[in-house]
Amino acid sequence: MxxxxxxxxxxxxxxxxxxxxxxxxxxxxxxxxxxxxxxxxxxxxxxxxxxxxxxxxxxxxxxxxxxxxxxxxxxxxxxxxxxxxxxxxxxxxxxxxxxxxxxxxxxxxxxxxxxxxxxxxxxxxxxxxxGGSLTPTHLLRELITQKSHRPHPEGPTLTARESGVMKLLSEGYSNREIADQMSLAEGTVKKHVQSLMMKLDARSRAHAAARAVRLGLVD
CATH class of the missing domain: 3.40.50.2300 (Response regulator)
Structure with missing residues (x-):
């Protein structure tokens, strides 16, 4: 909390x-x-x-x-x-x-x-x-259930660190909390989030999380 x-x-x-x-x-x-x-x-x-x-x-x-x-x-x-x-x-x-x-x-x-x-x-x-995402992963999955029978479309390639940031972002963590979890500087996390939003063509953190789920980038 x-x-x-x-x-x-x-x-x-x-x-x-x-x-x-x-x-x-x-x-x-x-x-x-x-x-x-x-x-x-x-x-x-x-x-x-x-x-x-x-x-x-x-x-x-x-x-x-x-x-x-x-x-x-x-x-x-x-x-x-x-x-x-x-x-x-x-x-x-x-x-x-x-x-x-x-x-x-x-x-x-x-x-x-x-x-x-x-x-x-x-x-x-x-x-x-x-600056956190308010949409838990289970709701993001619900938003795309109508597409669940289709294979995941091809998505961007993420580095291991970007994947870690994306997972925590999709779970609603703020930049500061992600930095603490991953032992990174908050500024580094902010740059990764900006990069992820560009790669996913997302307008917000929640939009990025939703697209990551749809593309199979988040487990």
């Missing part, structure tokens, strides 16, 4: 995006007592989210896939294009997992179920803020 080590002055700034007041209020209550998380605003639509991000400059946006008018997926794509460093976490329900592969392509760093326990939502926000 990612520890709450930030004080309020350096807390992760979070924007909540959901068109249901009950969901927004529930998320606010869940996050209210977390000293390292500061909810800087809430929005009920994609357009409101775009405006709020421009004004508040959050570190993390947690956003429903389904929004009135433009979808959360459309908003995620535009936000990722405007603010590449912004971490976007999609809120979803079990029946919406068909959209998750697209969410990764549109720049989301991962997903959290709407009915997940509060501590899991808090952990997802912290992991996003630290």
């Amino acid at each position: 990612v520890a709450a080590t930030r004080d309020k002055d350096t807390a992760l700034k979070v924007l909540l995006v959901d068109d249901h007041p009950v969901v927004r209020n529930g998320l606010m209550l869940t996050l209210a007592d977390e000293p390292d998380i500061d909810v800087v605003g809430a929005a009920a639509s994609a357009d409101e989210a775009l405006q709020a991000v421009a004004q508040q400059r959050p570190d993390v946006v947690i956003m429903d896939i389904r929004l009135p008018g433009r979808s959360g997926l459309d908003a995620a794509r535009e936000l990722h294009e405007r603010y590449p460093e912004l971490k976007i976490v999609m809120l979803t329900v079990h029946g919406e997992r068909i959209y998750l592969s697209r969410a990764l392509q549109d720049g989301a760093v991962g997903f959290v179920l709407k009915d997940a326990p509060g501590e899991m939502i808090v952990e997802a926000i912290r992991a996003a803020g630290l």
Whole structure:
């Protein structure tokens, strides 16, 4: 679990995006007592989210896939294009997992179920803020089960070290945690992650992990 080590002055700034007041209020209550998380605003639509991000400059946006008018997926794509460093976490329900592969392509760093326990939502926000992948390998495999009967397409060749980094990345470890696990400098891990994302033509760490699973690069 990612520890709450930030004080309020350096807390992760979070924007909540959901068109249901009950969901927004529930998320606010869940996050209210977390000293390292500061909810800087809430929005009920994609357009409101775009405006709020421009004004508040959050570190993390947690956003429903389904929004009135433009979808959360459309908003995620535009936000990722405007603010590449912004971490976007999609809120979803079990029946919406068909959209998750697209969410990764549109720049989301991962997903959290709407009915997940509060501590899991808090952990997802912290992991996003630290640059980790939020999508466990079992969910990545679920996203590609429709292709499981096909042989793996040919993928890029990874070095032994890149393979090790890719395995830990797909398990949700941050760069710092990967560095500790592999006895490497954090800067070295960052370079490997950048190289992996280029080789996999991925737009985020979670997208890279999903592609690695599909290509059979992760056991």
